Amino acid sequence: xxxxxxWFSKSGLGSVxxxxxxxxxxxxxxxxIFRLNLIGKYLCYAFVAVGLVMLWGWGGVLSLGxxxxxxxxGYAMAMFLKLEASxxxxxxxxxxPGIPDFMDWNQITALPTWWEPFKHLPFSLIAVLAVxxxxxxxxxxxxxxxxxxxxxFAIITQAVALILTVLIIGQQGYTGGVNGMTDLKTMLGWDIxxxxxxxxxxxxxxxxxxxxxxxxxxxxxxxxxxxLLAMRDKEDRxxxxxxxxxxxxxxxxxxxxxxxxxxxxxxALQVGFMSPSFVGIVPSIEMVIFAAVGGxxxxxxxxxxxxxxxxxKTYFSETFPDLWMFxxxxxxxxxxxxxxxxxxxxxxxxxxxxxxxxxxxPKAQPPAAPPARPAESPRMADSAPPTAKPAQA
Amino acid sequence: MSNTDFALAVExxxxxxxxxxxxxxxxxxxxxxxxxxxxxxxxxGKTTLLDLICxxxxxxxxxxxxxxxxxxxxxxYLRVRKGIGRKFQTPSIYENLSVFxxxxxxxxxxxxxxxxxxxxxxxxxxxxxxxxxxxxxxGDVLEMEAGLLSHGQxxxxxxxxxxxxxxxxxxxxxxxxxxxxxxxxxxxxxxxRICVGRSVIVIEHDMDFVAQIAHKVTVMHQxxxxxxxxxxxxxxxxxxxxxxxxx
Numbered sequence: 001x002x003x004x005x006x007w008f009s010k011s012g013l014g015s016v017x018x019x020x021x022x023x024x025x026x027x028x029x030x031x032x033i034f035r036l037n038l039i040g041k042y043l044c045y046a047f048v049a050v051g052l053v054m055l056w057g058w059g060g061v062l063s064l065g066x067x068x069x070x071x072x073x074g075y076a077m078a079m080f081l082k083l084e085a086s087x088x089x090x091x092x093x094x095x096x097p098g099i100p101d102f103m104d105w106n107q108i109t110a111l112p113t114w115w116e117p118f119k120h121l122p123f124s125l126i127a128v129l130a131v132x133x134x135x136x137x138x139x140x141x142x143x144x145x146x147x148x149x150x151x152x153f154a155i156i157t158q159a160v161a162l163i164l165t166v167l168i169i170g171q172q173g174y175t176g177g178v179n180g181m182t183d184l185k186t187m188l189g190w191d192i193x194x195x196x197x198x199x200x201x202x203x204x205x206x207x208x209x210x211x212x213x214x215x216x217x218x219x220x221x222x223x224x225x226x227x228l229l230a231m232r233d234k235e236d237r238x239x240x241x242x243x244x245x246x247x248x249x250x251x252x253x254x255x256x257x258x259x260x261x262x263x264x265x266x267x268a269l270q271v272g273f274m275s276p277s278f279v280g281i282v283p284s285i286e287m288v289i290f291a292a293v294g295g296x297x298x299x300x301x302x303x304x305x306x307x308x309x310x311x312x313k314t315y316f317s318e319t320f321p322d323l324w325m326f327x328x329x330x331x332x333x334x335x336x337x338x339x340x341x342x343x344x345x346x347x348x349x350x351x352x353x354x355x356x357x358x359x360x361x362p363k364a365q366p367p368a369a370p371p372a373r374p375a376e377s378p379r380m381a382d383s384a385p386p387t388a389k390p391a392q393a
Numbered sequence: 394m395s396n397t398d399f400a401l402a403v404e405x406x407x408x409x410x411x412x413x414x415x416x417x418x419x420x421x422x423x424x425x426x427x428x429x430x431x432x433x434x435x436x437x438g439k440t441t442l443l444d445l446i447c448x449x450x451x452x453x454x455x456x457x458x459x460x461x462x463x464x465x466x467x468x469x470y471l472r473v474r475k476g477i478g479r480k481f482q483t484p485s486i487y488e489n490l491s492v493f494x495x496x497x498x499x500x501x502x503x504x505x506x507x508x509x510x511x512x513x514x515x516x517x518x519x520x521x522x523x524x525x526x527x528x529x530x531x532g533d534v535l536e537m538e539a540g541l542l543s544h545g546q547x548x549x550x551x552x553x554x555x556x557x558x559x560x561x562x563x564x565x566x567x568x569x570x571x572x573x574x575x576x577x578x579x580x581x582x583x584x585x586r587i588c589v590g591r592s593v594i595v596i597e598h599d600m601d602f603v604a605q606i607a608h609k610v611t612v613m614h615q616x617x618x619x620x621x622x623x624x625x626x627x628x629x630x631x632x633x634x635x636x637x638x639x640x
Binding site for chain 2: 248
């Protein structure tokens with residue numbers, strides 16, 4: 001039993017199990033379908049936040065354009081759903097029946113060839129993962145091979161987000177423009193707007209999110225995770241230990257992009273539309289705030305962060321619509337200044353020590369104190385006291 | 394350029410930064426199993442030379458051959474994989490990772506992304522980490538966070554991280570900087586042990602230490618080689634005395 005507990009806390013699975021219980025049991029049992037659907041929507045953003053934990057927290061690369069990948073995943077899914085909703089029967093009042101309504105409004109008379117493959121669900125599902133990952137690979141490869149990083153990389157991802165928004169809005173006939181893709185109805189004939197469908201989609205969303213968290217956890221525990229931490233600390237040392245640092249960054253960027261894509265697709269399914277308002281600069285920055293509030297080193301924390309901030313967003317935007325943006329900004333500034341490791345950091349540094357203390361207090365024997373500093377090696381024992389550490393830069 | 398038996402052959406190497414020639418037409422050969430010490434006043438170009446060999450800086454002209462293989466134009470990480478290890482001037486270790494992890498990450502396996510995902514810390518890896526940790530005197534602090542080590546221990550740890558890769562050419566930039574007298578002695582012994590079966594280049598200022606370890610000494614000045622030979626020969630060279638004592 002004790003071994004099991006130890007293994008749980010060491011592998012970080014305990015917190016995942018707790019999160020799973022909350023999402024799978026507590027929320028569905030206590031909330032009505034409207035609220036649950038809302039949670040499902042928030043959880044879609046949590047995918048992006050989980051990706052950002054890997055990319056930003058572990059990889060040390062801040063991307064301010066994750067909305068791009070969320071959007072691409074969402075559009076890939078929405079294109080499939082839109083095509084299914086645009087069968088000739090229900091679009092017979094159009095000039096050209098059988099194509100999406102926004103195409104018809106823009107005087108397009110035939111389905112563009114690049115839309116054709118999205119008639120097939122398997123292709124669309126692959127595209128949900130592959131399109132964000134391929135774009136991330138191209139951008140990442142071009143940037144990281146040239147050793148672009150830090151602020152410059154963040155600015156470039158912002159530019160990508162802006163470019164994609166302009167592209168989507170400008171190409172109205174192919175993308176639905178600023179309205180996005182609306183009136184998504186069925187998936188392979190299954191009506192996604194019913195309550196039962198919303199329940200099922202919620203659980204699919206939770207399942208995929210937990211799977212993503214577990215995948216990322218496994219990567220963190222692998223040598224890749226260690227290398228990411230090492231790179232964040234001393235990039236040159238990793239490079240001069242025989243690693244192609246840029247490829248590891250490309251990998252984690254692609255990973256974050258693909259996970260964000262899943263979030264986008266689940267969003268399109270659960271909310272029933274997709275629009276450029278989830279692609280641009282502002283939503284991308286909001287997504288970074290979710291990760292920051294939850295704790296950028298903690299996968300589970302990022303999920304809580306996404307839930308909490310979105311709760312706040314819904315609550316405040318209903319109660320004080322004018323103040324919401326200021327609250328959001330204040331939250332971000334406050335968190336980065338006072339709790340740089342977010343909620344997860346707060347738990348680690350404040351709540352956890354308090355919990356262990358109160359748990360071990362009733363027992364007679366105090367827990368064995370960990371050795372403050374292991375004894376120095378015998379070879380060192382007779383050497384002079386260690387010289388002062390150089391001042392940290 | 395000609396093929397040679399040398400482990401490292403640097404020929405006619407130059408690099409200039411905005412017109413300033415940090416390395417000026419330099420030629421240097423290092424034998425197999427040799428421990429070479431490079432000395433010289435500040436700004437002589439010693440560190441730049443190591444940067445050029447390991448690829449941190451790109452050469453303007455000239456050739457660097459490692460086991461008769463041209464290195465200029467080869468990416469840094471590939472040079473490492475060919476067998477070149479480099480220790481930086483300030484100890485460059487992963488402060489937040491344990492000593493064990495620091496050494497494990499340096500194990501030359503699973504260096505690609507997929508390889509690293511599949512990498513398992515096998516008994517062979519653990520044994521190698523143990524052996525190297527013993528060699529550098531950190532066998533008892535494997536679980537300690539590396540940032541808590543003393544300055545001297547950090548220097549050793551970085552040397553250990555290079556030893557994990559078993560490089561054929563090991564380049565150490567001021568390995569005893571900030572060490573106590575006793576630590577220096579231990580480091581000298583360590584260097585004598587590890588230069589068996591590989592070539593080692595050391596940059597150092599401490600003349601007693603140099604005399605202790607060097608097989609051969611190269612004196613650099615203003616990007617050129619001023620003198621080369623045994624410690625005694627170099628110390629009695631009038632040009633060297635002139636550079637070190639000033640005018």
